[in-house]
Amino acid sequence: MNEPASVKDAIIDVRGLEMSYGSFVLMRDLNFTINRGDIFIIMGGSGCGKSTLLKHLVGLKRPASGQIIYNGSSYWESAPEEQERLKRRFGTLFQSGALWSSMTLGENVAMPLEQYTDLPPAIIRELVSFKLSLVGLGGFEDFYPAEISGGMKKRAGLARAMSLDPDLLFFDEPSAGLDPISARLLDDLIIELSESLGTTVVVVTHELASIFAIGTNSVFLDPEVKTMTACGDPKQLLKESPDPKVINFLTRGAGAQQR
Amino acid sequence: MAPSEIKIEKGPAGSLRLNLVGEWKLGNGIPAADSVLAGLDAGEKISGLCFDSGRLLGWDSALLIFLVKLFAICQQGGIAVDQSGLPAGVRKLVELASPDNQRSGVTRGTKRPPFLERVADAAFDQLRGFTEMLAFIGEVTLAFGKMLRGRADFRRLDLFVTIQETGAQALPIVTLISLLVGMIFAFIAAIQLKLFGAQIYVADVVGIGMVRVMGAIMTGIIMSGRTGAAFAAQLGTMQVNEEIDALETLGLSPVEFLVLPRMLALMLMMPLLCVYSDLMGVLGGMIVGVGMLDLGVMEYVHQTRAALNLTHFFVGMFHCFVFGILIAISGCLRGLQCERSASAVGYAATSAVVTGIVSIVVATLIITLSCEVLGI
Numbered sequence: 001m002n003e004p005a006s007v008k009d010a011i012i013d014v015r016g017l018e019m020s021y022g023s024f025v026l027m028r029d030l031n032f033t034i035n036r037g038d039i040f041i042i043m044g045g046s047g048c049g050k051s052t053l054l055k056h057l058v059g060l061k062r063p064a065s066g067q068i069i070y071n072g073s074s075y076w077e078s079a080p081e082e083q084e085r086l087k088r089r090f091g092t093l094f095q096s097g098a099l100w101s102s103m104t105l106g107e108n109v110a111m112p113l114e115q116y117t118d119l120p121p122a123i124i125r126e127l128v129s130f131k132l133s134l135v136g137l138g139g140f141e142d143f144y145p146a147e148i149s150g151g152m153k154k155r156a157g158l159a160r161a162m163s164l165d166p167d168l169l170f171f172d173e174p175s176a177g178l179d180p181i182s183a184r185l186l187d188d189l190i191i192e193l194s195e196s197l198g199t200t201v202v203v204v205t206h207e208l209a210s211i212f213a214i215g216t217n218s219v220f221l222d223p224e225v226k227t228m229t230a231c232g233d234p235k236q237l238l239k240e241s242p243d244p245k246v247i248n249f250l251t252r253g254a255g256a257q258q259r
Numbered sequence: 260m261a262p263s264e265i266k267i268e269k270g271p272a273g274s275l276r277l278n279l280v281g282e283w284k285l286g287n288g289i290p291a292a293d294s295v296l297a298g299l300d301a302g303e304k305i306s307g308l309c310f311d312s313g314r315l316l317g318w319d320s321a322l323l324i325f326l327v328k329l330f331a332i333c334q335q336g337g338i339a340v341d342q343s344g345l346p347a348g349v350r351k352l353v354e355l356a357s358p359d360n361q362r363s364g365v366t367r368g369t370k371r372p373p374f375l376e377r378v379a380d381a382a383f384d385q386l387r388g389f390t391e392m393l394a395f396i397g398e399v400t401l402a403f404g405k406m407l408r409g410r411a412d413f414r415r416l417d418l419f420v421t422i423q424e425t426g427a428q429a430l431p432i433v434t435l436i437s438l439l440v441g442m443i444f445a446f447i448a449a450i451q452l453k454l455f456g457a458q459i460y461v462a463d464v465v466g467i468g469m470v471r472v473m474g475a476i477m478t479g480i481i482m483s484g485r486t487g488a489a490f491a492a493q494l495g496t497m498q499v500n501e502e503i504d505a506l507e508t509l510g511l512s513p514v515e516f517l518v519l520p521r522m523l524a525l526m527l528m529m530p531l532l533c534v535y536s537d538l539m540g541v542l543g544g545m546i547v548g549v550g551m552l553d554l555g556v557m558e559y560v561h562q563t564r565a566a567l568n569l570t571h572f573f574v575g576m577f578h579c580f581v582f583g584i585l586i587a588i589s590g591c592l593r594g595l596q597c598e599r600s601a602s603a604v605g606y607a608a609t610s611a612v613v614t615g616i617v618s619i620v621v622a623t624l625i626i627t628l629s630c631e632v633l634g635i
Contacts, residue, residue: 198346
């Protein structure tokens with residue numbers, strides 16, 4: 001590939017993205033780059049389009065205009081087979097796990113492996129048990145999603161998202177609905193996975209603790225001006241951002257009084 | 260891709276050094292963990308294991324499951340493992356997945372119980388299902404009594420919406436089916452009656468058949484498939500989403516709040532649908548009679564009116580009234596019994612239709628026999 005050096009380690013490049021529902025424009029002019037190995041945070045207040053942006057990034061929703069480029073190839077300009085191939089490199093964890101309720105946890109995790117690989121059943125079984133162990137659910141293979149708690153569902157969803165060893169993991173509000181300890185453990189797990197496997201992680205969240213604990217890069221969406229107003233390492237943004245709204249968000253509203 | 264390979268070096272005092280070479284990735288032919296030690300075990304005592312990953316080109320879950328298995332074997336054999344030669348990421352992930360980090364005692368036995376036990380379980384399940392059904396009918400009766408005294412809690416709007424869904428919106432399918440059933444009836448009767456030149460009695464057959472029982476049964480079966488299944492799916496989905504629990508925590512009885520309006524709507528609408536179905540059936544018969552048997556329209560109408568009396572008509576309506584209750588009860592019962600998964604909702608809908616149709620047929624038999632005995 002003849003990419004310029006600066007784009008070389010970019011795994012996702014968003015250029016001039018405009019998101020809309022029908023004629024209602026949610027966000028426009030989004031330009032940012034997610035680098036390989038980043039833990040990238042999409043932040044912003046409720047209803048600003050964070051989850052919609054995630055849907056665009058995982059290829060569920062078509063941009064109104066603009067491009068999303070993965071490893072140098074534009075997703076929506078690729079042939080359907082190419083899109084399928086790209087999607088296999090993604091793992092997505094939905095807000096409430098989105099486990100298939102009529103399958104056991106083991107079957108949930110095994111499904112992508114059975115569909116997309118030709119590994120023998122014995123190896124698949126070992127992989128499933130390993131992935132579940134990674135998220136602390138070893139031994140839960142034969143449980144149905146209805147029989148486990150919300151936090152466990154989320155972790156099982158993560159095991160499923162990781163089943164194909166994806167390059168890119170997407171998380172929609174990973175800590176929503178979890179107790180502080182579980183949320184912290186999940187954050188730690190995200191960091192470990194990103195460090196150990198080199199997985200790039202994209203997280204939608206508004207939990208400040210998470211943002212600072214795991215984020216290495218971020219984008220801040222402002223619904224009032226309908227575009228992104230900040231981009232970069234959240235810890236850096238807290239120190240240096242000139243935008244009072246960003247500071248206000250990152251300090252839970254305390255920034256307004258301080259400045 | 261460079262193939263994955265393992266090279267074993269023997270060190271001093273029974274220690275082994277495993278050299279991991281090449282790309283350890285899925286689909287790349289990973290060596291089996293047990294074969295590593297099996298080849299050496301003869302006579303030799305292995306005391307320790309260490310790794311060298313200097314020539315490891317790449318890895319994914321394949322290496323991890325290999326190591327997890329190997330470590331488990333080593334632990335069984337009392338072999339000390341020195342992980343320091345492994346990449347840091349691998350060490351961390353293997354540590355995360357280690358048995359110490361799992362909840363203990365959760366693994367389920369997959370052993371199948373013996374045959375007799377399964378038969379007994381199935382029998383007890385049936386019995387439990389039957390008692391649940393009786394309890395549910397009891398609850399519905401109590402709720403109905405409460406409603407008659409004007410003290411039942413449900414939203415009036417729900418009732419009207421359900422009336423619309425089970426009444427007006429069911430007309431097209433009832434029209435189609437009843438018209439066709441009336442025509443089929445007329446055809447069958449015509450074949451025999453034509454032999455005696457008694458075509459005019461087609462009107463009697465179709466009229467009495469449709470009005471007394473077939474109109475009601477066809478309406479019942481249509482509504483069971485259409486509305487009973489819808490009730491079960493609605494309530495089942497509510498069960499899955501914990502909406503039923505939400506009602507209960509508000510102190511609202513699901514039977515009063517959800518079942519009663521549905522049952523009431525069907526009790527009111529089914530007899531009306533039945534009348535409509537009777538009319539359509541007779542019309543279907545007339546189409547065949549006039550179109551194929553050369554009967555006059557007025558002739559057919561007169562013959563039908565002479566054959567029918569109000570008793571036939573009320574028997575048909577009574578059938579449909581009973582069917583309405585049965586469909587509502589079976590649909591709502593299966594919906595409320597629904598478990599919390601997507602396939603359970605499908606099962607609830609299927610089960611509601613089966614229960615509905617079986618109870619309709621049984622009820623028809625009982626009503627017909629009773630009429631016979633009572634001479635109605």
